[in-house]
Amino acid sequence: MLIKIKRNANRKDVDEFIQKLGGGQAGVKIINWGDDRYLVSKKLTENSPIIEEIKDIKSKHHLSSREFKLEDTVIAIGNTRIGGSSITIIAGPCAIETELQIKSAARFVKAAGAHILRGGAFKPRTSPHSFRGLEEEGLKYLQEAGKEVGLPVVTEVMTAEDVPLVAKYADILQIGSRNMQNYMLLDACGKIRKPILLKRGLSSTVDEFLLASEYILAGGNQNVILCERGIRTFENAFRNTLDLNAVAYLKQVSHLPVIVDPSHGTGLRPLVTPLAQAAIAVGADGVIIEATATPDEALCDGAQSLDEPMLNTLITNVNRISSVVYR
Structure with a gap:
């Protein structure tokens, strides 16, 4: 249950009301949602003049659910829109290797x-001996490259302590699959107002995915983008199994924009374009693609990266599918 508090209610009255509901021990807490305040409570036992509206939400995912907000969330970054009727293409190398490479x-x-x-x-890598990124130097190269061509930039943040640093350079902060349930990191990203691209954990259920997003939303950051990037199954013909069921389901139950990562979802270059097309066909709001000039020489994930002609083909095909599904 979400209890919307009147905007003119003072903090003392709100605190007294929380105590009547059982306080923090009963799981009652304030959530700031833009200019509005809500209380999360399992039940309402008291009437109060500070209440403006009561939303009896049955979903565990209070703030991400369509019970809370029926219309699609659209996230604006300059002239770019993510969600709604827009299809968004995100592309670039898995890892920033040099200034020349990213530019x-x-x-x-x-x-x-x-x-x-x-x-x-x-770069979080399975092996500690693999290339793990240029860190702040890479952030500077990325920001410069984005400004040079007039594109916003997205990059991964790995720890709560690094959030201010990454937010200084990036327009969107990505939480990777391995960190989907890093709750300190989720809380830290809830305290900023830059968009967060949250990737599904490789062994996580959809419920766990949505509850991870709830941490960011509960912190007051409404700018959350869900990203399906494939899950680990018994299949070993490809890197991961891209769960397009989850994409269609998420669009039904959540108002948040959903994008798909067919690069990680397959791990195989020839499969990236057809799965990107399929993602748009089932309702995804966009795709995130690994692309670099010389994928076979890449220090990270070259087998799933596209070169320039391949990316051109993918975007052309995605745009064709978009028109078919009236996006």
Whole structure:
């Protein structure tokens, strides 16, 4: 249950009301949602003049559910829109390797028609001996590349302590699959107002995914983008199994924009374009693609990265599918 508090209610009256409901021990807390305040409570046992509205939400995902907000959330970053009727293409290298590499990628990503530039400065790797990113130097290169071509940029943040640093350079902060249930990081991203691209954990259920998003929303940050990036199954013909069921389901139950990562979802270059097309067909609001000038020489995830001609083909095909599904 969500209890909307009147805007003119003072904090003392709100605190007294919370205590009547059982206080923090009963799980009652204030959530700031833009200019509005809500209380989360399992039940309402008291009437109060501070109450403006009561939403009896049955979903566990209070703030991400369509019970709370029926219309689609649309996130604006400059002239770029994520969600609603828009289809958003995010593209760029998995890892920022050099200034020349990211700026070269930025130019062809922009020319191909992508809307946002991606690139990893901090890279969580399975092996500690793999390339793990240029860190702040990479962030600087990414920001410069984005400004040079006029594209907003997205990059991964790995720890709560790094949120201010990454937010200084990036327009969108990505929480990777391995960190989906890093609750300190989720809380930290809830305290800022920059958009957060939240990737589904490789072994996480949809419920767990939505509850992770709830941490960010409960912190007051309404700018959350869900990203399906494939899950680990018994299948070993490809890196992950891209769960397009989840995409269609998320669009039904949540108002948040949903994008798809067919690069990680398949791990195989020839499968990226057909799965990107399929993602748009089932209702995704966009795709995030790994692309670099020389994918076979990439230090990270080259097998699933596209080169410039491949990215051009993907975007052309995605736009065709978009028109078919009236986006």
